[in-house]
Amino acid sequence: MTEYTIRQVADKTGLSMHTIRWYERIGLLDEIERSTDGRRRFGDRDLDWLDLLVKLRATGMPVAQMQRYTELVRAGAATEPERLRLLAAHRERVLADLATQRECLALLDYKIMTYGGTPRERHRPKEDQ
Amino acid sequence: MTEYTIRQVADKTGLSMHTIRWYERIGLLDEIERSTDGRRRFGDRDLDWLDLLVKLRATGMPVAQMQRYTELVRAGAATEPERLRLLAAHRERVLADLATQRECLALLDYKIMTYGGTPRERHRPKEDQ
DNA sequence: GTTTGCGTTCGAGCGCGCTCCAGCACCTAC
């Protein structure tokens, strides 16, 4: 039953303390436990949840959709089919995005080669410039 | 020596006509040729360049950096080493981003499987309902 | 007792990347 300050959570998640508080305000987090003087004390469960949020954001899910998902989770097991649909749809978008990225990467590699660099040996010093 | 209206270019690139004009205004495009009545007539070279811009944006390059790159290209062959550096750095970011995306995708897949196979959830905002 | 450090709230502000609008100009068809 480890507890963390908001600062520690910020460090662990890569979010800013501001953002974490904002996430709570807009309903992405359940009310966080407080210590006697009113400071947030995050538990492991909170960290896990934040971790999921961070990954959803990192894959481009809009905040509004994360709110929707959060609501569904809060609403209980009956919403699992819809949660599944939501995540599956998001997964499709991520896959599509990955494909696009790879495609663009190919052009990038090509251009880098035409400039005389070799993508696979890019860390070499400028010996062949 | 094909020519295209801004509408055709918008269709081909997926950008809006507004965005294309804006790109020109902020210096991402060289001045585009005009027909006698002042309308833009894009050539194949313009399309190629726009295509690069679109791909750079699609991989998350900030507009400011595209402006920088454009300046370098305009400044002539002497800037090729710096262009190379810029593109190579961007390539690294794209690779890192791809890695992140794949990682997040794994969690997504896992969660989707748990919704398909098990009733209980592992992550949740807080307590069971 | 006061300074320092860390946290709190609430609301305002910001940076980015567009997006839209008003008002105008031109060309073609009717």
Added chain:
DNA sequence: GTAGGTGCTGGAGCGCGCTCGAACGCAAAC
């Protein structure tokens, strides 16, 4: 002549996702 379609310009506005600031509270250190 006029209606409709297309495009022009300059500038204002917008949605998103934070980000910051002011004013405050508590508590340990000096």
